[in-house]
Amino acid sequence: FDSPTVVMPIVVTFVSSLVHPHSISYMSEDPHSPRFMCHSSILTFFTPMSVTGDNFIQLFPGWGGVGLSPYSSINFWSTRLKADKAAIKAMLVN
DSSP states (O other), rough: HHHHHHHHHHHHHHHHHHHHHHHHTTTTOOOHHHHHHHHHHHHHHHHHHHHHHOOOHHHHHHHHHHHHHHHHHHHHTTTTHHHHHHHHHHHHHH
16 A cells, blocks of 8 residues: 555544534534435545555445535535535536
């Protein structure tokens, strides 16, 4: 492994360990907060997978997950047209 492959999962895990508790407290009143936490956890899972993948069999699911996770997180409030447009834009850019 090279140094970015070793450092990136540590950074992702550290940032996620800060974001997840904040999200739990921030969204405590939202009835759909478990769904949001699921989306955040999926992104936390797929990011190190895309960085540490040694071949296409490991890299492709990681890359796909990193592409789909922000779409689902941005489109968390799917009834809002602005959120739908932003999620589609994020998916197309990725």
